[in-house]
Amino acid sequence: MDVIEVLRVSRDSIMSNRIRAFLTTLGVIIGVTAVILLVSIGEGARRYIQTEFSGLGSNILIVVPGKTSKEGGTHMGTSAVRKLVYDDALLIKKRSRHIQHSVPVVAGTSLIKHGSKSRSTYIIGVTEDYFEARSLTIDSGRFINTSDVDSGRNVAVIGRTVKKEILGEANPLGALITIGSTKYRVIGLMAPKGVTLGFDIDDIIFIPTTSAQVLFDTDSLFNITVKVRSEEEITAAKNEIKETLIKKHAGEEDFTVFSQDEMLATMEKILKIMTAVLAGIAAISLIVGGIGIMNIMLVSVKERTREIGLRKAVGAKNRDILFQFITEAVALSLVGGLIGILCGMAFTWVIPLFIPSLPTSLSAWAIFLAFFFSMSIGVFFGVYPAKKAAGMDPITALRYE
């Protein structure tokens, strides 16, 4: 058995029916393209979140109300959650020498107005330390300072989108905007951060926590954002926060402390699962493509019945015929797979040019996976037609019209 000859025959038989071969491989092409593209988008999102999180400032701990499951994530099924209050944040800082900043954060959405324009925007109440803790930068004006917080001043630091939508081209500093029913003076403009994964990070307003508590008429916090002095102190800081708050909350651990790494890990896990699910769905179209290949191979076996009979008459063994037809099926699916890989790579490269908010990242494992998957599909769906060919009785095959 001559492998080169088998490959040559496969090439000739595929090339003698180019359009048919192309249509047959289309299913595999689409499947492989989809797998590579979806995995690239998933990977891109994962990488984006990774860099974005590290940009949020390192050594951050977040204290949220309610006890969550060990896995982390959102608050689930907690009964009678005790609120986190402003004093909790101050106490944490006072009791731990590992903590650099402890910021009580209040958050909500509110309607904002300026002149005839209005908009519903995300409002975050923070203290003066927040900007340093989160490594935020400002374009013009200044951040919220200690006296703003202490006297509950109605001042606001606004994001780019808010400025554009509400104030237009005018100089924002000193402008008065209405948040809820109270007038706030704009004291600073944030540096732009951009739109990613559908979230407009610039569509945001920072005000002092004290003012936010009045605005939302609440004394409970959204979270306490804690900046630890160094990475080595994170565990110690976490323990001290727990100790302090449990004591204050009458011996009950009714809050959760996340580290940035834990949150990142959770997000990554969710994204990984999502990517796998999407790739799995795309893989179904690969299977459909495989069925297409099986179908065309059955047609080909039938068309070449006399050829099979003749080959057997001059000495081809069953395994020679089997190998020939499996090779052809694999050749078809591999050609489809390779075209699909090229298409997937092209899309992965082109999409961020047109949709900047959709980061993509081509991963080698997706390419290998697609390659091996399309090859196995050729083998799997090629076996049945090839067995049919190999099992033909030579005389019956030679007489076939």
Added chain:
Amino acid sequence: MLIHLSDIRKTYVLGTVALEVLKGIDLDIEKGDFIAIMGASGSGKSTLLNIIGCLDRHTSGMYHFEDIDIAKRSDDELAEIRNKRVGFVFQTFNLLPRFPALKNVELPMIYSSIPSNERRDKALEMLKKVGMSHRIEHKPSELSGGEQQRVAIARALVMQPQIILADEPTGNLDSSSGKEIMNIFKELNSEGVTIILVTHEAAIAKDAKRIITIKDGVCDSGCN
């Protein structure tokens, strides 16, 4: 003794009906013989030829090909025998339409692990022998019937088999092409190749050294 058949029977089963096509054939063929098998259509000539060529299996009886008991051999071993020791020539030529003459002649060698340059040389030699060296790149559809049959004979000869089996090789040819084909067979036979051909034309059969007639699955004349 090249071929020894004794009480060969062949039964085809079609659904529930069993059709006995060969009803006990006894036949010995020596090396270098030239045999014509004659008989009415449907008498079982092709069936007998296919059994001799190991393309089909007999239902009962004894068949020895060069002292090999064919009944005891596996399908792969029969394929090996067809490849190395038997050359088939068919009424309808059975060339592969997608391939040029040269590739068609190379075909049996592909299943015998002969390297490609050697394949080419041998195929060219055989095409020359049958007077077709000027048409090696022609596809079957670009050749006349007589030319196609000559390519098919080159293919049958290329493995240097002991025996050529031809099933009505002139059946689809005009009489002058048929004569040329018969001349090739006669020449081959003079070189020592054993030839068995099926025909129902007496003019063709007279070229053979021995004529066998089959009637209703039994040997009417010429057998042992």
